[in-house]
Amino acid sequence: MLGPLLAFASAAFFGLNNATVRRGVMKATVLQGLAITVPLGVPIFAVFAAVMGGYAALADWPLSAWGWMVAAGVVHFVIGRYGNYRATQALGATLSTPVQQLSILVALVLGFVFLGETINSVNLVGVALVMFGPLVLMRRRRQTRKAGSAKGFEPDYLAGTIWGAVCAFGYGTSPLFIALGLGEAGTLADSAAGVLVSYVAATLVVMVLVWRAGGLAYLRSGEGGASVWFLLSAVFVALSQLFRYLALAVAPIVVVVPIQRLSVVFRLIFNALINREHEVFDRWVVASILVAVLGAVALVAETAPLLALLGVPEALVPRLAAPVF
Secondary structure, three states: OHHHHHHHHHHHHHHHHHHHHHHHHOOOOHHHHHHHHHHHHHHHHHHHHHHHOHHHHHOOOOHHHHHHHHHHHHHHHHHHHHHHHHHHHHHOHHHHHHHHOOHHHHHHHHHHHHOOOOOEHHHHHHHHHHHHHHHHHHHOHHHHHHHHHOOOOOOOHHHHHHHHHHHHHHHHHHHHHHHHHHOOOOOHHHHHHHHHHHHHHHHHHHHHHHHHHOOHHHHHOOOHHHHHHHHHHHHHHHHHHHHHHHHHHHOOHHHHHHHHOOHHHHHHHHHHHHOHHHOOOOHHHHHHHHHHHHHHHHHHOOHHHHHHHOOOOOOOHHHHHOEOO
């Protein structure tokens, strides 16, 4: 019972993180947000690595592992997070959700090409469900623009789609780099060390970008209220990662990963509570997000246990779980 509760807490904090980011990007630039949320991850995960034995694990790493974790940090915490913030800024947190869910498809394709992972019939259903959300939102651009204008918010579909794709690329590529860095013998201690190395690498890149943008003067140019929201975001995403690792330590992946996909539902809930006047909510938006959640579960959960949970006859499970590609 502890594992699912920890995974549930991880999903909730990740959804809360998204709601606070939405408020932050309304008052400051995306780079100003990165300058707060990325460096704060270093001290938080330095402690986390110490508790999990990450520093001892680092001593045994080959040079290639360091390289892959550095690459994962830059791709995920700089490129992916920048795309996430820009998409959220352009479309709002709810409208950008289905587009950002495409990161799962990116990870699936990369795993198939580079890691020899397979794709079965249930995964293909998941692909269709994940694609459903963005298609619905694109077809309903006029209605959502009208709903946004009524709240003083004009969704920018072109920018939001482009940056959502950048986010999907960053978030979808980093799992491949992490898997290559950890190798088949990777432990939780290696994972904790990997997160710290990734955050340090991303922080160095963000510091260079801020310096080129004007340094401290650039950071001070944002509205004061935005920094509070970004600080909250950094804390919430760190708690989300903490509970995720703890859940993986006491429960199997097949239990943790599908529960974590509920972060999208919490994203809806917390944005409705915190950002209702700055977001577009209607039944189609909500439905497309929930469908994307189902698609994500079909993609990331282990197929056989998932089918058993759904009550699929045992005779059909091997056929549905068999690789198609």
